[in-house]
Amino acid sequence: MLAEQFAAAAHRCREHSPLTHRLLRDAADDLVRGGVTAAIMAGSEHDRDATVPGLRFAGAVHRLVLEGRAPALARHYPTAGGTPDLPALWQDALPALHRHADLLRQRVRATAVQTNEPGRNAPLYGGLLVAAQEAAKAAGRAVPFGVRLLEVGASGGLNLRPHRVGYRLGGTVLGDPDSPLVLDPEWTGRPPADLGRRLRVTGRAGCDLDPVDVSTEDGRLHLSSFVWADQVRRWDRLRAALALAATDPVPVERSPGPAWLARQLAHAEHDVLTVVWHSVVWQYVSPADRARGRAVLADAAAKATPQTPLALLVFEPRRAGGRDAGHRFELLLRLWPAGLSLRLGHGAGHGTPFTWEVSPWE
Template sequence: MAAAAVAHTPMSADVLTMLTDDIESHGPISRLIADHPDAAAPLFGLRALAGVRFLVLTGQAPELAGHLEHLMSNLDERAYAKRTLTLFRKALLDHPDEIRAAMGRPVQQHLPRRAGLLLRGLGMLAAPKVRLLEIGACAGLNLVLDRYHWFGPGWEWGDAQSPVRLATTGPRPGDFDIVDRAGCDLAPRDPADPNDAMILRSFIPHERDIEQLELDDAMALAARTGIRVEKSNAVQWLRNELSKPVEAGVYTVVWHSLFWWYLSPREHSEIEDILSTAAERMRLARICYEPSAWAGTPRLQTIFYS
């Protein structure tokens, strides 16, 4: 992951490499976090990166925060990069309680522009009415994609007055109404809650300033709409939601992105059984943006069950 990040987020790549080296050598950072119950969880090291980012955003690491103000003009400076790692390590080790708390948070890089992939998938349905159900929904930003304003190649779509303005790809999706929307997550975030909002910001790398602004705009809009995500296991939640009656002419869509591999093979099988059974009673599709395995490249898939 560090190697893949070099081209786009070089500072974060350096920090991930430093974290990996420390863990492999059983250094002081390893001694702080390696005995955590989630230490074997996928992407566990990213939690430490987000933990320090949280310290910066909340004013608890002022020396590192001041240093990072000059990051973009010093990306190729070896001495600056070395100083960055020193200050990062210091911030992490100086705040053991805060870092341990951060290590207990699941990775939630909640980018509103990812909803553009959902929009592209929805366009394939050509359905005038959609019921949208999202598993691993986090703060629900994908659930309000129709309240964003989208710019594609030669087209625009969505709310022209929206403060959230995002670029995407593909053909214009066509017009449809989202008549019902709901989501679940084991650790849902409330975009109206300042602490939850700060946690979501902490998972956006410092170099990604555009994504930070997009996230802030989307969270502010979602807070005003009152969207809520239910705290629930994906399997049980889907079973409950898909047992509810559906208005005639409504297409039910189950959506997830960069979430599938957090589930077990047994949960994969159970969800497939739930969807196949539900498709006997309703028009249903699954739209997902997932890699074929943890290290793979994500791809958009639209799977029609009926």
């Protein structure tokens, strides 16, 4: 069972991370032999596929490398300055796996795979510009609203500073060109908004069932360990987002989304657009929490006025149409009381590249 789960996880990351693919394939073989991987995975034998035991193992091993506890293995990890030599990977992993088997077992048992993708700031930024402008239009104002951003499922909160990120577009940089985090959003088309205006964020808050405190070394290592170590661009993006977070801390509250949202939405702020945002969260939310979340939002939407407008902005995988078409990541916007409901575009799961293509969202 575990060996099959590892082999399946290896297969899924084959094209994106040859290093993780090789580590998991060799670990799957080791499980079959009853080697050290079996000792590390003791107690996880009956874990559900959805908990991705293979990626928990790869994350725990990556964390050892980042902590400097696996010097022989580190020479294969670009995130530790190494260069992968895949045929030698497993032999170089073995000493660290044996030496730290107990620690690895504890970590594999205690952690869930958790990521926070800063690339999603790019569709968020464009979507917020559109929302602020459309809400202003509906209220008869010339100047876009300032935004209060409320993020459900914020993880480490790395998407709570969209106005403090730079977005390189041709010869210009939107947002904050001096930011430690400057993204290449790789946009096809443009958001239907005046890109010359800066986004004004007047408040931010986030919640998560299991928040990551990126102000601590433990929190930073936790998020870092789940980036595949040969995905250098993602890694650099995460480092930059963590550096930005250090200059502008925003705590993420431990709470299920609906209860937190009900508290946040209890008082509307005047002359501000309140935006409820979530990205790649919906698939993890229980049916009961989904129903509660919808009810909380419907209640707040019914009370929204042109001076206290409300928006829902989401970036989530959705079925692309047609039974065999698979999923794609779409950016969707609803605005109250304007009654606007738009599909703003679609892009890669990490937020870049992205295509702006507006159509009605039924």
